[in-house]
Amino acid sequence: xxxxxxxxxxxxxxxxxxxxxxxxxxxxxxxxxxxxxxxxxxxxxxxxxxxxxxxxxxxxxxxxxxxxxxxxxxxxxxxxxxxxxxxxxxxxxxxxxxxxxxxxxxxxxxxxxxxxxxxxxxxxxxxxxxxxxxxxxxxxxxxxxxxxxxxxxxxxxxxxxxxxxxxxxxxxxxxxxxxxxxxxxxxxxxxxxxxxxxxxxxxxxxxxxxxxxxxxxxxxxxxxxxxxxxxxxxxxxxxxxxxxxxxxxxxx
Numbered sequence: 001x002x003x004x005x006x007x008x009x010x011x012x013x014x015x016x017x018x019x020x021x022x023x024x025x026x027x028x029x030x031x032x033x034x035x036x037x038x039x040x041x042x043x044x045x046x047x048x049x050x051x052x053x054x055x056x057x058x059x060x061x062x063x064x065x066x067x068x069x070x071x072x073x074x075x076x077x078x079x080x081x082x083x084x085x086x087x088x089x090x091x092x093x094x095x096x097x098x099x100x101x102x103x104x105x106x107x108x109x110x111x112x113x114x115x116x117x118x119x120x121x122x123x124x125x126x127x128x129x130x131x132x133x134x135x136x137x138x139x140x141x142x143x144x145x146x147x148x149x150x151x152x153x154x155x156x157x158x159x160x161x162x163x164x165x166x167x168x169x170x171x172x173x174x175x176x177x178x179x180x181x182x183x184x185x186x187x188x189x190x191x192x193x194x195x196x197x198x199x200x201x202x203x204x205x206x207x208x209x210x211x212x213x214x215x216x217x218x219x220x221x222x223x224x225x226x227x228x229x230x231x232x233x234x235x236x237x238x239x240x241x242x243x244x245x246x247x248x249x250x251x252x
Contacts, residue, residue, distance in 0.1 A: 002232040004029035009072060009082040011063050011121065012090030014041025016190030017140060019048075020220035021087055021227045026054030028228060030085070034051045035061045063090045063117030064109075070177050073124040085136045086125045088118040088162075094152040096203030106197070107154045114158040119165060122180075129178045137180040138230050139166050140223075142244055146184055149207045152200065159184075163242055170174050170240030177241040181230045186246025187217040216249040 012018040014036035026032045026049040034056050036042040036050070042058035049056040059075045061068040074122050076083045091114045094106055118139055126135050144150035146161025162182060167179040183244025227234050245248060 001029035002228065003065070006231075007033070007076055007082050008085040008087065008231070009035060009083060009119065010087040010089055011035045011039040011061065011072070013037065013045050014158070017185070017220045017223045018087070018089040019045050021089060022223070023049055023052070023054075024228055025085075025087075025231065026056055027052060029054075029234075030079045031078065032233075033059055033072065034236060035059045035063075035072050035090070035181070036094050037062055051135060063088075063121065064112035066120050067122050069117070069120045070178050071127070073121070074237040077128070082124055083128045084133065084134070084136070087127040087138045087140070087231075088098045088121055088122060089140045090117055091140060091142075094154040095197055095199045096152040097200045097205055098156065098203050098206070099153040101200055101203070102153050110154040110158050111161075114155070115161045116202040117164070118151065119164055122165075124174070126178075128246045129173075130176055132175040136231055137166075137169065137178070138227050139180070139182040141166065141182040141184045143184050143244060143246055145182075145187045146180035146242065146244065147250060149209075151207055152203050164243065167240045171186070174239055179235075181235070181238060181240065182242045183223060183226050183230070184224050184244045184246070185218065186215050186244070186249045187211075187216050188223060189219055192199060199217060210249075210252075213252045214249040218245065 006032045010022045013034040046056040046058045061072040131184040141162045142159040145163045166182040
């Protein structure tokens with residue numbers, strides 16, 4: 001029970017990595033605020049948690065909307081009195097569009113969710129963390145934020161931004177008892193491809209050029225276990241790092 005009594009917010013927790021993180025954290029004793037675009041999706045995760053004897057509540061939130069993020073963080077305070085851990089997991093893919101083809105609408109949508117959502121949730125949580133002199137932020141980045149072409153231009157740039165924001169936040173607040181780390185998953189079996197609208201054939205062909213070097217895809221639970229390490233006291237001396245979880249794909 002490494003998170004006994006902790007209050008956690010997980011965004012994008014109706015499926016995939018967010019759902020796995022929410023369930024594992026609840027098993028470890030955390031009270032979890034499960035956030036997603038629909039109440040039904042978030043509620044399904046909550047139902048699984050409560051069936052296992054855990055404590056959770058569902059909140060509808062679009063992380064691209066600032067008012068929703070305000071509501072989400074307030075829900076943690078209203079339901080459980082505080083917030084200890086923020087997991088910025090919600091994210092969408094682009095269409096593998098190279099920069100010559102990318103449209104402003106796609107660029108803005110990807111950055112609104114993948115970067116602004118992370119920044120705004122962290123900004124909203126920061127007063128709570130500063131007041132209590134403790135707080136943990138876990139951002140879900142990507143190997144696309146470490147290398148040049150695991151996706152299109154928008155997603156790649158956005159995940160690089162998440163990595164930079166993670167490191168900046170970690171150092172700026174390191175003396176306040178707050179730590180901020182990120183996970184860079186490789187290929188993981190989730191439904192994120194559902195966010196594709198009009199995939200670029202050229203972009204996919206170029207981005208997948210190194211796919212044969214991937215030893216295997218991971219499961220959401222693989223990433224959840226890394227997140228648990230970063231959320232627990234085991235990682236108290238770990239701050240401002242990006243942990244790559246990709247079965248060795250990028251070690252080639």
